[in-house]
Every structure is written in C-alpha cells, then in structure tokens.
Amino acid sequence: MGLFGKKGELPALQPPRPGAAGAADFFVTRMEEMVSWARKNSLWPFPFATACCGIEFMSVAAAHYDISRFGSEVVRFSPRQADLLIVAGTVTDKMAPVLRKIYDQMPEPKWVISMGVCASSGGFYRAYHVTQGIDEIIPVDVYVPGCPPTPEQLIYGIMELQKKIASGEKSRDSRSAKFAAEQLS
Amino acid sequence: MTVALETALSPAAERVRERVAASPVAGRAEVVDRDLPTIEVSPKDWPTLARFLRDDPGCRYDLFLDLCGVDNLRRRGQKTRYEAVVHLHSLPSNERVRVRVLLPDAENPSLPTVCDTYPAANWFEREAYDLFGFEVPGHPNLHRLLCHDAFVGHPLRKDYAPGQRWFFAEEDLRMPEWSKETDVRAGHFETQTISIGPSHPATHGIIHLVVRLDGERIVRAETMIGYLHRCFEKMAEKHHWNQIIPYTDRLNYVSAMLNGVGYVRTVEKMLGMEIPDRGRLARTILSEFSRIMDHCVCIGANLVDIGALTNFIYLYQNRENIYDLLEACCGARLTVSYVRVGGLAVDVPEDFVARCRALLESIPVLIDDVEKLVTNNRIIRNRLSGTGVVTKEQAVAWGMTGPMLRASGVPYDVRRAHPYDFYDKFDWDIPISQDGDNFARYLVRIEEMRQSLKIIRQALDVFPAKGPINSDDWRVVLPPKDAVYHDMESLIYHFKLTMEGIRVPAGERYEWIEGANGELGYYAISDGRGGPYRLKVRPPCFPNMAAFEQIVVGGTVSDAIATLGTLNVIAGELDR
Numbered sequence: 001m002g003l004f005g006k007k008g009e010l011p012a013l014q015p016p017r018p019g020a021a022g023a024a025d026f027f028v029t030r031m032e033e034m035v036s037w038a039r040k041n042s043l044w045p046f047p048f049a050t051a052c053c054g055i056e057f058m059s060v061a062a063a064h065y066d067i068s069r070f071g072s073e074v075v076r077f078s079p080r081q082a083d084l085l086i087v088a089g090t091v092t093d094k095m096a097p098v099l100r101k102i103y104d105q106m107p108e109p110k111w112v113i114s115m116g117v118c119a120s121s122g123g124f125y126r127a128y129h130v131t132q133g134i135d136e137i138i139p140v141d142v143y144v145p146g147c148p149p150t151p152e153q154l155i156y157g158i159m160e161l162q163k164k165i166a167s168g169e170k171s172r173d174s175r176s177a178k179f180a181a182e183q184l185s
Numbered sequence: 186m187t188v189a190l191e192t193a194l195s196p197a198a199e200r201v202r203e204r205v206a207a208s209p210v211a212g213r214a215e216v217v218d219r220d221l222p223t224i225e226v227s228p229k230d231w232p233t234l235a236r237f238l239r240d241d242p243g244c245r246y247d248l249f250l251d252l253c254g255v256d257n258l259r260r261r262g263q264k265t266r267y268e269a270v271v272h273l274h275s276l277p278s279n280e281r282v283r284v285r286v287l288l289p290d291a292e293n294p295s296l297p298t299v300c301d302t303y304p305a306a307n308w309f310e311r312e313a314y315d316l317f318g319f320e321v322p323g324h325p326n327l328h329r330l331l332c333h334d335a336f337v338g339h340p341l342r343k344d345y346a347p348g349q350r351w352f353f354a355e356e357d358l359r360m361p362e363w364s365k366e367t368d369v370r371a372g373h374f375e376t377q378t379i380s381i382g383p384s385h386p387a388t389h390g391i392i393h394l395v396v397r398l399d400g401e402r403i404v405r406a407e408t409m410i411g412y413l414h415r416c417f418e419k420m421a422e423k424h425h426w427n428q429i430i431p432y433t434d435r436l437n438y439v440s441a442m443l444n445g446v447g448y449v450r451t452v453e454k455m456l457g458m459e460i461p462d463r464g465r466l467a468r469t470i471l472s473e474f475s476r477i478m479d480h481c482v483c484i485g486a487n488l489v490d491i492g493a494l495t496n497f498i499y500l501y502q503n504r505e506n507i508y509d510l511l512e513a514c515c516g517a518r519l520t521v522s523y524v525r526v527g528g529l530a531v532d533v534p535e536d537f538v539a540r541c542r543a544l545l546e547s548i549p550v551l552i553d554d555v556e557k558l559v560t561n562n563r564i565i566r567n568r569l570s571g572t573g574v575v576t577k578e579q580a581v582a583w584g585m586t587g588p589m590l591r592a593s594g595v596p597y598d599v600r601r602a603h604p605y606d607f608y609d610k611f612d613w614d615i616p617i618s619q620d621g622d623n624f625a626r627y628l629v630r631i632e633e634m635r636q637s638l639k640i641i642r643q644a645l646d647v648f649p650a651k652g653p654i655n656s657d658d659w660r661v662v663l664p665p666k667d668a669v670y671h672d673m674e675s676l677i678y679h680f681k682l683t684m685e686g687i688r689v690p691a692g693e694r695y696e697w698i699e700g701a702n703g704e705l706g707y708y709a710i711s712d713g714r715g716g717p718y719r720l721k722v723r724p725p726c727f728p729n730m731a732a733f734e735q736i737v738v739g740g741t742v743s744d745a746i747a748t749l750g751t752l753n754v755i756a757g758e759l760d761r
Binding site: 048050051052055056058059062063064077089090092093094095096097098101102124125126127128129130147148150 | 331332333336340345346347348349350351352353354355358383384385386391411412413414415416419420431432435438439482497498501502504505508518519520756757
C-alpha cells in the first residue's frame with residue numbers, strides 16, 4: 001500500500017538505537033499516502049438507515065460481523081461528525097430533500113455507500129413515491145447490490161471504498177475533490 | 186336455488202341482520218353474507234351506524250381494525266365507483282363485521298368521519314383521503330398522510346399511472362399550523378417547537394415528530410409519516426399473487442416470515458385450499474422464531490435508545506443464530522420469501538429439527554442474560570416504569586393490538602381468539618400486564634419470547650420427519666421439475682402458473698394473524714385475474730403510531746424516545 005514508499009524506493013532506515021532490539025524508530029512516506037491511510041482506516045459512518053437494509057447494517061455493527069475490525073465502528077448520528085454516508089434502504093421522494101440536506105451537512109472529505117438495490121436504483125419499487133436511485137440526488141462512491149446485501153457484501157463495499165481512498169482517488173463530488181486537493185497542496 | 190342462497194344467512198350474519206334491523210338505520214342498510222357478515226350502508230348513515238355498532242349491547246364492536254378504500258373503476262357489477270370497507274372487531278363477543286360504505290358520488294366521493302366514535306379511524310381516514318381522494322367532512326386534521334405534500338392526484342385510483350412521480354422540495358413540507366404560532370403565556374417561558382426526525386437515531390426507520398416543548402415537557406405533538414411510503418398496494422395490483430410475496434417480506438422486515446404467512450393464508454382461504462400438516466408446522470415454527478427475532482430487535486433497540494448498549498449485542502446474537510436457520514431453509518437471512526401460496530418455496534433442510542432444537546437451547550440463555558442486566562436495573566426501571574402509559578380503554582379506542590394491547594390488560598391474541606394453523610392444539614399462555622406503561626410492554630415481550638419457545642418445542646415434537654410440504658394442487662403450486670420435463674400436463678400447469686399467475690376466484694376476503702406487534706390483516710379483492718384487484722394490509726403498528734402523538738403529551742422528550750421504542754414501529758409496515 002505504499003506506506004513504506006514506492007517499490008524500489010526503500011525507506012532510509014536509521015541504525016537501531018542501543019537496546020531497542022532492532023526496531024526502526026520512523027519511516028518515510030508521502031504525506032498524501034499517510035493521510036489516506038489514516039482516513040481509510042477510521043471511516044466514521046452515518047447510517048442513513050431507512051428500511052430493511054438498516055437491519056442488515058445493524059448486523060454489520062453487532063458482535064458477529066463487527067465492523068470495528070475495519071475501523072468503522074464509530075457510528076455517528078450527526079452528519080457533522082461523519083465522513084461516510086451509508087444510505088441503507090429505500091429513499092422516497094418525501095425523504096429525498098432530507099438526504100440531500102444531510103449530505104450537504106457532512107464535512108469534507110466525504111464518501112457515500114449506496115447499500116442495497118433500492119438506494120442504488122429504486123429496486124423493485126418502480127413506483128410513484130420512490131426515488132429511482134439516490135444518485136438522482138447525491139454522488140455515490142460505492143454501490144452495494146443485494147436486497148438486502150448480506151453483511152459480507154457491505155463489508156466488501158467498505159473495503160472497496162478503502163481501496164479507493166488509499167489510491168488517492170477523490171470523492172465524486174467535485175467540491176469535495178477540490179477541497180481535498182487544496183488541503184493536500 | 187339462487188334465491189335460497191341469497192336468503193340463507195350464516196348464524197353470525199343473521200345475528201348482525203337482527204341487530205341492524207333494530208338500529209336507527211334499519212331499512213337503509215343491507216346485510217349480506219361474505220367471509221364475514223357484511224353491512225352495506227350509505228355514507229350519510231355511516232356515522233350513525235358506527236355509533237350504534239360500538240354502543241349497542243348486542244354488538245359492542247369496540248375495536249376499529251381497518252379502513253380500506255376501493256376504486257371499482259375496472260371491477261364489474263358494483264353499485265358505486267368508490268367504496269370504503271371497514272372491519273370492526275368485538276372484544277367481548279370475539280365476532281367481526283365488515284361495513285361497506287358505498288360512496289355514490291363518483292366525482293367527489295365523500296366519507297363522513299367517525300373519529301368521534303372510533304378515535305382509531307383518524308389516520309385511516311387521512312390515508313383514504315390521501316390515496317383515494319375521499320373528502321372526509323368533520324375530520325380534525327385532514328391532510329395527506331403517506332404521500333408528500335407536493336403530490337398531485339390520488340395514486341390508488343385505478344386511473345393513476347403507477348410510475349407517475351412528482352417533484353418534492355424541502356420548502357413543500359407541510360408543518361402543522363400550530364407549530365408556526367408562538368405561544369407565550371404569562372408567567373411562563375416561551376415554548377419552542379422542534380422536529381424530532383425524520384433522520385434521528387431513535388426514530389426506528391424514519392418518523393418525523395413535531396413537538397412543542399415547555400421546558401422539557403411536551404405540550405403538543407404531531408407525528409408525520411410517509412417517509413418510507415413504497416407504494417406496496419399499488420405494486421401489488423400490478424403483480425401476480427405469488428409475485429407479491431417478496432413485497433410482503435419488506436413490510437415488517439424485522440419479522441419477514443410472519444408477513445408472508447399472513448398473506449398466503451389469505452390467498453389460500455380465497456382458493457379454499459388446505460396445505461399439508463408438515464408445511465403448516467414448518468410455517469408455525471419459523472413464524473414463532475420470527476416473532477422472537479422481532480421482539481429481540483424491539484427490546485434491543487429500545488434499550489440502545491435509552492443508553493444500554495450491551496443488551497443489544499446479546500439480543501442481536503439471537504437474531505444471528507436464527508438467521509442461520511433461515512439461511513439453511515431458503516438462502517436468505519432477512520427477507521426470506523420462503524412461503525408460497527400452497528406451501529413453501531422449498532422443503533426444509535434435513536437437519537431442520539436439530540437446528541431448531543439447538544436454537545431452543547441457545548435463545549433462553551441470552552434472554553436470561555438480558556433479564557439479569559435489565560429487569561431489576563434501577564436506571565431502566567426509572568426510565569420505563571410509569572412512562573408512556575396507555576390505559577385499557579385508551580388502547581381499545583385507539584385500535585391497538587398485540588403486545589401494546591396486552592400490556593394494557595386486554596388478553597387479546599389472534600392465535601387464541603381466531604386460532605389458525607395448530608395454535609389451538611398447543612399449550613401456551615398469553616402474557617398480560619395491567620400497568621400499560623413502557624416497562625409492562627418490555628415484560629410482556631420478554632415473556633412472549635418464552636411462550637414462543639414453548640410453542641416451537643411442542644411443534645417440533647410433532648413435526649413429521651418426512652412428508653409433503655406443499656399442496657399437490659398443480660393449479661396453484663408449481664409441479665415438481667422432474668414432472669415438468671417429462672409430462673405434458675405438468676408442463677402446461679407450469680407455463681400457465683408462471684405466465685398468468687394463480688386464478689383466484691372473484692371475491693373478497695379478510696384474513697388475519699398475530700403479527701409480531703399486533704394483528705396483521707390482509708384484505709384482498711380478486712376479480713378472477715392472476716393478481717389481486719386490490720390488496721390492503723392492516724399494519725399492526727399503524728394504529729399504535731397514530732396514538733403516539735397523544736401518549737407523549739405531558740411527558741419529557743426522553744420519555745417519548747423510550748415510548749417510541751416500546752411501540753415497536755417498523756416504518757416499512759407503517760408507511761407501506
């Protein structure tokens with residue numbers, strides 16, 4: 001993952017201190033990668049749990065699947081304290097403005113996982129009151145299929161997002177990407 | 186012969202006819218015999234009849250169950266375009282009646298309110314106004330309930346296109362009139378109005394509560410729902426009978442199996458078919474496990490809301506264990522889609538009984554652990570005892586059923602009052618409490634889980650190891666694949682069932698089971714096609730939630746959160 005620099009650029013190790021049993025005191029990496037590494041391993045999710053998928057999200061957060069193994073167990077119910085929006089469940093046209101508002105309230109940088117087919121495309125609710133996918137309203141980073149997705153699927157989605165963050169790819173939201181670029185420049 | 190059929194009423198219908206003949210609307214209301222005794226009445230007589238049905242000592246229909254609008258535009262042989270179908274239950278006599286209010290005006294259908302007689306009718310009438318455009322003269326708060334406020338038209342009318350959406354923006358949201366006024370009284374601080382929800386950790390699913398606070402006390406509240414209105418009923422009209430089963434799973438997604446069982450029972454009753462005992466027992470066992478799952482989430486989430494996180498982990502482990510059983514049966518964890526009209530989708534796994542018995546060992550341990558942590562916990566007692574009190578009279582008037590009603594002291598359980606499957610053969614008790622507060626509801630749910638285990642244990646004892654699980658009526662159940670490949674007739678049945686759906690005879694039926702949070706009823710109308718003409722769910726938490734805005738007045742915000750948890754509101758079922 002580039003934590004120790006790119007291939008071929010071995011970090012310059014200092015000789016070990018006397019008594020420290022061969023351990024290195026520091027390593028060299030790029031600032032950008034260090035920040036990405038920290039971000040991807042401490043995603044604080046805001047569970048926008050509206051329906052059935054919310055129950056599966058509860059499974060992911062509970063003891064058996066234990067999302068904290070991926071550094072994401074600090075579930076925040078205030079958008080101001082979260083950087084990952086997990087939209088779990090059907091979003092209706094009545095709920096759509098609320099979702100947009102919550103997304104706008106989240107600080108940069110932020111990512112969105114669309115959990116389940118209802119959030120991704122409206123699912124089998126092709127009907128008069130159901131938003132046909134949340135990407136009508138907000139940008140989405142990872143779509144997790146399933147009705148509802150199994151906890152493994154959601155965890156896979158989170159891991160995919162972690163890869164994306166680690167690779168340095170910016171959020172799909174242009175403002176978010178711009179902000180992140182400014183922060184790092 | 187036809188004449189004889191029309192005049193010979195069942196004893197129940199005969200009794201209803203006698204009572205109606207003695208009522209103020211005698212001569213203007215007609216009693217016919219369907220699956221339930223049915224009274225047909227005009228809208229202007231409806232409030233009078235409603236009051237009579239509630240108060241007359243020979244009727245005492247005190248529980249208002251359901252109000253279902255029907256648009257007869259594409260249905261032959263009906264007297265009026267619109268009608269409202271009401272189901273009433275009498276707790277003293279354990280009898281039911283259906284009232285069809287025929288609305289003669291096809292342009293501006295008008296249904297006078299019965300809110301003063303049955304407070305439970307309030308939200309049902311708003312729903313009919315919203316989805317069918319029935320004017321409800323005399324209604325205290327006639328606004329859209331499920332659809333958003335910028336919606337145009339009435340979606341459950343037959344001439345409304347199912348996919349027609351309308352744009353909704355934040356400023357279109359209707360806030361209650363009273364919430365916009367400032368309320369300054371002499372000697373008081375100014376009250377403030379706040380919104381709890383729609384996105385709030387304690388509003389299970391999405392519920393929007395607008396409250397006016399005086400200090401920390403709630404002086405007025407209004408609940409706004411519909412944030413998860415997924416158009417179940419419109420979707421049902423567009424699908425075949427069996428295709429609706431995945432939609433029913435997503436009504437009360439916490440106990441998906443129960444919804445499916447309730448739904449297919451309705452269709453099976455319309456078809457007049459029986460399924461083999463083994464299939465019924467499998468359904469019973471999985472239904473009771475689903476009830477335990479539901480109560481686990483209800484109690485666990487409620488305790489999380491009031492700050493006790495550990496119990497949630499314990500209770501949720503029960504769910505994970507039951508998920509393993511469901512996954513072995515049908516491959517899905519949450520939304521199982523396991524039942525079919527006429528039986529089950531596939532046979533239960535070979536180690537079904539062993540798996541169930543293992544669960545019977547593990548579940549009580551975890552329930553005991555939670556009880557040790559919670560039941561005598563000082564903080565929990567202070568938070569739950571004496572808050573969210575619902576008296577017996579209030580519970581009945583508000584149309585509550587299930588643990589809510591039983592915690593208020595009414596021993597009404599559908600499994601006892603209207604036994605289906607084998608519930609009358611098993612030995613189990615109905616837990617009740619006289620307190621009617623949050624703590625009583627917690628205790629009732631804990632005890633119900635134990636009773637469910639008791640039922641499962643008895644069902645497993647008689648569960649046949651081998652035998653058919655489905656009916657062998659190939660007009661309803663798909664024939665075995667082997668036969669389809671080698672036998673022309675089976676192939677034809679397979680084709681017809683897949684392409685056209687089950688042919689359910691024209692008619693109507695209301696069937697009800699004990700859902701996890703109350704009476705779960707399905708009212709289906711068939712016009713002989715492969716799918717329903719109209720399908721209405723009676724969601725058990727709908728009347729509970731309607732009463733919420735009255736229960737919380739006088740308490741604090743933190744009490745309201747605790748109360749919302751014990752109501753066990755599941756948004757998928759509430760908003761459909």
